[in-house]
Amino acid sequence: MTKKQILSIILLVFLFFICLFLCLFYKLDINNKELILSYIRIPTIIKAIISGSCLAIAGMFLQTISKNALADPYLTGLSAGAGFGIVISILLFNSVNYSIFGFIGAIITAFLVILLSGFSKFSITKLILIGLSLNLFTGAIISFLILKNPDKSYEMTLILTGGFSSSEISDKFLVILFILTLIICSIFIPKLNALRLDNKLIFKNQSAANKYNIIFVILAAFLTSISVYCAGILGFVGIICPLLSKLIFGNDIRLLFFTNILLGSSLLLFSNFISTNIIYPLQIPLGIVISIVGVPFFIFFLLKKGGILNN
Amino acid sequence: MYKFLISIFFIFLIISNPSYANNNSFISISPTITEIIYSIDTQDQLKGVTTQCNFPEEAKQKPIIGDYYYINEQMLLDIKPNYILADDLSAFIAKKYKKYNIEPICLKFTNINSIYENILFLGKLTNKEENSINVVTDIKNKVKKAKSLNKHPNKKVLYIISTKPFRTIGKNSFITNIITESGNISITSELNTSYPIISLEYAINKNPDIIILDYHCNKNENISKLFPNSRIIKMTKQQSDIIDRPSPRFYKSIEFFAQLGEN
Structure with a gap:
């Protein structure tokens, strides 16, 4: 690692802890301290860290195997699948825990897309096109359901923009699930370093490369589903964080795995802080804040270091 | 052609x-x-x-x-x-x-x-x-008759439209006007908008006496945990229809809010 990279990591860790501190203690009312910390702030922080990390890592996996900077975690039709699950749970079950339906919807869609892409004749292009088709198909059904249920349309639209209020889940379960997934991911990380190069040079044949491609698509789908479980459908994080990490820290996936966790978490923690405090007590939907906060940074780095993306 | x-x-x-x-x-x-x-x-x-x-x-x-x-x-x-x-x-x-x-x-x-x-x-x-x-x-x-039903006025009321996201009524909402007319206080009446999404912490710090959950909003456990000292009332579909609509039946909404202090 170069001195510059070490300094950048130290800065990133520092940024992460500042965001964490702000989200925990900024304007904390002393009279209701325990109530607010245990029921609102700590669960939100856990969800922000898990959701941000999952999206950033999933984005990195898909951008690397597809060798396409525009690939995002919802590539496999996950957003529409999750959205469909959420809408169904609100309409049919008037459900509080719609995030579990989102999670199930995302998982089912992802595996359907992977299955349709075919294991023996698997190709990334086929996967993207099938994911896109399913996205459009399910998206149309979601729009129809929203229009046909005007009583709940506003609520559904708001929920679909994502946010940490969306789930009421056991933090312990979520943390265990997240750590287990991270461990599995870290086992396969060295292979991802190989996949970013020309597959013909590294693997004996295309099917050997495809085996790993499928593993990483499944892992990305699972990570994204965990994120949906925590925070609903949050766009943009899964594109911007892997690209930003690459711009700042280079191409080594082992390092990027770590920096993506920090960057994704920090972005969501900071966006959550802005969304709850900038026009307090009113809240801005998280999805909107992420784009407003993230895009200027991203464009700045893109203009400054955009050349690296060609490598 | x-x-x-x-x-x-x-x-x-x-x-x-x-x-x-x-x-x-x-x-x-x-x-x-x-x-x-x-x-x-x-x-x-x-x-x-x-x-x-x-x-x-x-x-x-x-x-x-x-x-x-x-x-x-x-x-x-x-x-x-x-x-x-x-x-x-x-x-x-x-x-x-x-x-x-x-x-x-x-x-x-x-x-x-x-x-x-x-x-x-x-x-x-x-x-x-x-x-x-x-x-x-x-x-x-x-x-006039409905207003006179309020024997315990100035109760602090939190009206919740949805818990996820946490959406309530603001100053420009018709329901805020109804709560005020009934002799009670809507704790979110100072928010200069109609139906804002607000921070849950803001509502907790205002210590409401009574929480009204709209029909569409689920009575989940978290609300009782977050507001341990508040009385929580979940509206029926019929009550919700009356309160949500500024129709000639709105006097019934005033009756409803005026009698909130009764046990």
Whole structure:
């Protein structure tokens, strides 16, 4: 690692802890301290860290195997699948825990897309096109359901923009699930370093490369589903964080795995802080804040270091 | 090309048809306005309603021409009303049909006085002025009676529309006006908007005495944990319909809020 990279990591860790501190203690009312910390702030922080990390890592996996900077975690039709699950749970079950339906919807869609892409004749292009088709198909059904249920349309639209209020889940379960997934991911990380190069040079044949491609698509789908479980459908994080990490820290996936966790978490923690405090007590939907906060940074780095993306 | 010209010709014929201009026929795409129409006894001129117009029961027998966001244009042209009556929510739909010479009438319901004004306006429009004056007088008497029911005034009320995201009522909401009229205090009345999404912490720090959960909003465990000292009331569909609509039945909402202090 170069001195510059070490300094950048130290800065990133520092940024992460500042965001964490702000989200925990900024304007904390002393009279209701325990109530607010245990029921609102700590669960939100856990969800922000898990959701941000999952999206950033999933984005990195898909951008690397597809060798396409525009690939995002919802590539496999996950957003529409999750959205469909959420809408169904609100309409049919008037459900509080719609995030579990989102999670199930995302998982089912992802595996359907992977299955349709075919294991023996698997190709990334086929996967993207099938994911896109399913996205459009399910998206149309979601729009129809929203229009046909005007009583709940506003609520559904708001929920679909994502946010940490969306789930009421056991933090312990979520943390265990997240750590287990991270461990599995870290086992396969060295292979991802190989996949970013020309597959013909590294693997004996295309099917050997495809085996790993499928593993990483499944892992990305699972990570994204965990994120949906925590925070609903949050766009943009899964594109911007892997690209930003690459711009700042280079191409080594082992390092990027770590920096993506920090960057994704920090972005969501900071966006959550802005969304709850900038026009307090009113809240801005998280999805909107992420784009407003993230895009200027991203464009700045893109203009400054955009050349690296060609490598 | 000739098919296109023929279609244009037929559309032109439909629009310029003189029988199109029927005297005082209208459709309502607002449940509130439908209720007012029935209350001033001018329903014979009402030619169509929406799926949301569920009160009074007879309103359900009228032809259904759509909902808040969608109107069946073919049905609309078959009915040929003079006016489309809409409220703030559905105003943008109503304005679309001006092209067929159907006049949109968009009524705003911002507070209690605006309800009286709109009832009188609809009375004038439908030549039922006397009926509308009687209805307004009757409602005013009922409101006076409802207010007197509050034996424990100044209760701090938190009205929750949805818990996820946490959405409530602001200063410009009609419900805030109702709570104030009932003699209680809406803890979110200082928020200068209609239906804001707010920080849960803000609501906790305001220590509400009573929490009202809208019908659509689930009574989840977290609310009882977050507000251990508050009384939580979940509304029924019927109560929710009355409170959500600035209709002639709004005095019942005042009765509801005025009696919150009773155990």
